[in-house]
Amino acid sequence: MLSDLMIRSYIEYGKLGIRPLSPETIRENGVDLRFSDAFQPLKKTDAIYDTHLPSAEQNPLFFDPVIHADYYDLQPGCAVQVATMEWIDMPVDLCAMINLRSTYARLMTLGSPTAINAGWHGNVVYTLQSPYPYGVRLYKGDRFMHVLFDSLTSPAEKPYDKDGKYQDQQGMVGPKMDVEKTTRRIRVPAIPEKTL
Amino acid sequence: MIVSDYDLSHDIEHDRLYIDPLYDDAIRQNGIDFHLGDEVRRAKEKEILDIRSGRNLEEWTESEICKSFVVHPNESLLCRTAEYLEMPDYIVGLCYLRSTYARLGIIIPATVIDAGFKGTLTVELRGNPSFGMRLYPFDPFMHVIFPTLDSPVVKLYRGKYQGQIAVTAPRADIPLEAV
Numbered sequence: 069m070l071s072d073l074m075i076r077s078y079i080e081y082g083k084l085g086i087r088p089l090s091p092e093t094i095r096e097n098g099v100d101l102r103f104s105d106a107f108q109p110l111k112k113t114d115a116i117y118d119t120h121l122p123s124a125e126q127n128p129l130f131f132d133p134v135i136h137a138d139y140y141d142l143q144p145g146c147a148v149q150v151a152t153m154e155w156i157d158m159p160v161d162l163c164a165m166i167n168l169r170s171t172y173a174r175l176m177t178l179g180s181p182t183a184i185n186a187g188w189h190g191n192v193v194y195t196l197q198s199p200y201p202y203g204v205r206l207y208k209g210d211r212f213m214h215v216l217f218d219s220l221t222s223p224a225e226k227p228y229d230k231d232g233k234y235q236d237q238q239g240m241v242g243p244k245m246d247v248e249k250t251t252r253r254i255r256v257p258a259i260p261e262k263t264l
Numbered sequence: 265m266i267v268s269d270y271d272l273s274h275d276i277e278h279d280r281l282y283i284d285p286l287y288d289d290a291i292r293q294n295g296i297d298f299h300l301g302d303e304v305r306r307a308k309e310k311e312i313l314d315i316r317s318g319r320n321l322e323e324w325t326e327s328e329i330c331k332s333f334v335v336h337p338n339e340s341l342l343c344r345t346a347e348y349l350e351m352p353d354y355i356v357g358l359c360y361l362r363s364t365y366a367r368l369g370i371i372i373p374a375t376v377i378d379a380g381f382k383g384t385l386t387v388e389l390r391g392n393p394s395f396g397m398r399l400y401p402f403d404p405f406m407h408v409i410f411p412t413l414d415s416p417v418v419k420l421y422r423g424k425y426q427g428q429i430a431v432t433a434p435r436a437d438i439p440l441e442a443v
Contacts, residue, residue: 110369110394116334117368117397130395145338147369147392163266163294163409165360178390180371183360183407186268186293195369199338199393218411220268224293234363243367 069097070162070217078159084217085157085189093211100169100211101192104153106240107140107206108132110195119245127242134240139207142177147197150206151240152213158188160227165216166192172212176200186220187227190237266294267355267410275352282350287404295409297362301344301384302401304333305431313434321433332400335370335391344431345385346402353379353416357408359387365405368397372406379413380420383428 070078072094078084079094086099093100109132117130131149142148158164164184168177179196194213198204206212228235233244267275269291275281276291283296290297307313308326315321325342335341351357357377361370369392377385387406391397399405424435 110392113395115395117395119365119368119398119403120332120400145393147394149367149369160293161268165358165409178371180361180366181374182363182366183295183409185295185407193363193367195367195392197369197371197393218266220294221265221271221412222268224268225270225273226293228293243364245364 070219072096075099075217078162078217083159084162085155087155088153095214098214098216101152101154101213101215102211103206103208104151104191104239105136105138105208106134106151107137108134108149108240108242109140110147110149112146121245123243123245131242137208139205141203141205142196142198143203144198144201146203147195148206149193149195149240149242150212152192152194153209155191156184156189158184158186158228160186161220161223162186162217163220165218166194167214167216168196169212169214172196172204175204177204184215185228185232186224187229188232188235190234190241191239193234193237193241265412267412269293272296272410280352281355281410282348284348285346290404292407295360295407297404298359298385298406298408299346300399300401300403300405301346301431302331303327303329303344303431305342305386305433306339315434315436318436321435325433327431330401332398334396334398335389336396337391338393339396340388340390342386342431342433343389344387345406348382348384348429349377350382351377351379351421353420354413355379355410356413357381357410359385360407360409362405362407368392369394370397377408378421378423379417380422382426384430386425386428386432 168179305325305327359375371390
């Protein structure tokens with residue numbers, strides 16, 4: 069796992085990009101990311117989001133339009149999609165792991181841990197929910213996400229590139245389903261002798 | 265250090281890490297995409313689940329084999345991976361939801377695969393509070409990254425979920441002295 073010292077050198081040598089970077093966001097063993105001014109609430113609806121239907125048609129039915137504001141009140145029992153103000157340029161030899169900062173976990177908001185792959189560039193998009201009976205006010209510029217970086221055993225052979233659907237995402241970008249995935253080919257490895 | 269795509273391919277080729285089936289595009293930059301299995305398990309009773317009660321917790325939950333399933337608002341359910349996995353003794357697995365599903369507000373709690381584990385993975389999925397979602401087996405939903413250990417493990421995983429194939433309900437701990 070990269071220490072603050074290593075993170076600073078990765079940034080200084082231009083291998084890892086985090087912009088805008090305010091130096092106090094580099095923590096002991098990771099970097100804090102901040103809310104941008106964009107918030108996109110998930111709609112309360114009885115309709116079912118079907119992950120095999122094109123997302124471009126479904127997203128407007130399940131997500132409200134993006135709100136630009138200095139703060140957003142995440143109401144009890146609601147969820148909102150947020151984006152970081154920082155733009156991240158991942159090198160080909162690092163992987164990053166995203167977690168909610170402890171303060172937001174203590175505020176009882178939930179968000180799934182996710183990973184950022186080697187070679188990815190963009191603003192990080194994340195969905196926060198508050199399933200409990202009180203709301204939470206989210207302020208633009210507040211640090212809410214903690215990112216850990218770890219080096220790879222070798223640079224990625226196929227870094228995340230232009231074919232990746234979230235490459236260079238700017239601001240709020242909703243989910244994009246791969247609809248062609250049903251035709252995926254499967255390769256079954258030979259069963260090793262040691263099995264069970 | 266996290267095992268790169270190049271080294272993952274190498275480890276799979278040499279049967280150090282075993283994944284069946286291995287989808288063609290499953291190996292990503294720094295990890296492996298896992299796909300949903302065709303079974304989910306939901307709680308069917310609203311009473312308190314007591315893992316020490318001696319009762320078989322499989323009865324408290326209901327398994328369903330399905331072509332697709334809906335995660336209702338605020339619902340938690342257990343699903344499994346389509347893949348069967350055998351972990352070697354020098355890496356650990358960390359499970360992360362893929363970004364597309366995270367954007368929909370789905371949550372999987374932090375899940376760790378121990379060195380030496382064999383089986384399919386049973387994973388908790390939690391829906392968002394706003395709307396239901398229909399998910400399909402054999403779609404990639406989880407990205408697993410494999411950090412290396414400081415040394416190979418002396419005592420490999422031999423736990424109560426070893427060899428599990430179906431979605432497995434929680435089981436009572438085996439007393440430590442019996443392991």
